[in-house]
Amino acid sequence: MTNSAAVLATIRQLTPKVAARSEEIETARRLPADLAQELAQAGLFRMVVPEAYGGLELHPAVVVEAVETLSRADGATGWCVMIGASTAMCSAWLPESQARVIYGAPNVITGGVAAPMGRAELVEGGYRVTGRWAWASGSQNCHWLVGGAVVTKDGVPQMRGPAPEVRLFLFPSSDVTLHDTWHASGLCGTGSGDMEVRDVFVPADRSLSLITERPHVARPLYAFPAFGLLAVGIPAVALGIARRAIDELTALAHQKKLMTHGGQLLAKRAAVQEAVAEAEATLRAARAFLLETVNTTFEAATRGEVTVKHRAELRLSYTHAMRSAARVVDRMYDAAGGTAVYRASPLQRCLRDIHVATQHAMVAPSTLELIGSVLLGVEANTVML
Structure with missing residues (x-):
């Protein structure tokens, strides 16, 4: 059975269980930890991680079908899987050594917010990042979180042509403070509260740009x-x-x-x-x-x-x-x-x-x-x- 067929078959088996817990998810305002781990074990957060790093590297059309099927059972669950799976694309843009550290564990879950709501001050060996990001969906179950930030030097934004340089930074969850701000009208079970870091050092090779940098993995999915x-x-x-x-x-x-x-x-x-x-x-x-x-x-x-x-x-x-x-x-x-x-x-x-x-x-x-x-x-x- 191919990776695609296996993932879709697993999701079809999981959807009755997800649907049965829909009210629990809604009431808790987050994805239950045991369910998140079950989804991780099924490989749903590794759908776009390169095969070279133990991921599934699925065709994007298969990702669509997978997320669609889960969301039919429970919209919040589908949303959390979507966020976790999509942020894992960072694995292909990171240097291999960092990609293996972060994405090497088979059950790892990443999340975060790509919007450049933070500031990343250039320092020797990397950056010191401060910021607060809204809509950090599924963050309670994440081992690593991604935050977008504008790069600064001595407090002055660094320009890339006409616009400031923007990069994504990966933080271990232990460096991130989560704020329970998700009192929303819908997608209540996504736990999409704020995430915050204050003066956290991020090595240069744990940051990336989807705009100015090419992926380190030369495969069609990342083209x-x-x-x-x-x-x-x-x-x-x-x-x-x-x-x-x-x-x-x-x-x-x-x-x-x-x-x-x-x-x-x-x-x-x-x-x-x-x-x-x-x-x-x-x-x-x-x-x-x-x-x-x-x-x-x-x-x-x-x-x-x-x-x-x-x-x-x-x-x-x-x-x-x-x-x-x-x-x-x-x-x-x-x-x-x-x-x-x-x-x-x-x-x-x-x-x-x-x-x-x-x-x-x-x-x-x-x-x-x-x-x-x-x-x-x-x-x-x-x-x-």
Whole structure:
């Protein structure tokens, strides 16, 4: 059995257990430690770690399917796996010695926040980093955490062309303070509180740049656009949540009777039938576009021929999938009527979760402006594509 088939088979075995613990995860506002370790043992946090370091090095389309399937069972679990798996791409950009130290243990979990919310002062042998980052999902179960920071010298930002130099830094969890700030409307079980470091020394070889540096591992997966790989699981979470919403509305429609319509089943209402049909088409079209661009871009990466247009269309498919999934969930929630507002309804959970996911900067509506500039042939800063 290939790595891909084995991972997907394992996830299908795990999803009933994950779904059964969904309320526990929501109430705890974090992923339970034992479940996180079970997911780690299944290799889900090593999906994009190089095979040379004991990882699975999966095709990004398989990562999409894996995260989507988990998110259908529980959105918060899918989100935590997405964050852990995507930050592990750092293993391919780190020097081999550091990559093996950090990612050598088979059950290691990494997480963190790439946004440059910190400051990294250049010192002999490395950097002294101070910063506080919001949205550090799954951080309670992480052994290492990543934080983005602007590089400074004597307090002055170091420039790389017109912009300050930005790097990612890896900290052992013992150097990081976690703040319980995650009192959110949705994705409650992700434990996405703040992480903070104060004047922590990071050796130079434990930092990296996805913008100015090439990966140390020369494999097709790491020729895939770096920010595309970092974000590939985000639309997958959305697709899984939206699929769950359709599942839940379909089940409800065969149970709920409408007293105002002579006891007719909800499934018999024309408006509900239309809503389900449109939701199905919307979701499957978004998923097809996502997988098309992921596969096309990966094929280009294997040839070393990834263009700016590939990168733009890839990111377009991510944002489109997120926005489409949100529309699907909204439609299913509306179609359910008053039943959906109760805490016991999975549809209200889907609604809350998807509308937190939409706020991620990598799939925000503003990404469409940059993508549209590329598609129109207008000059634009495409560094972050």
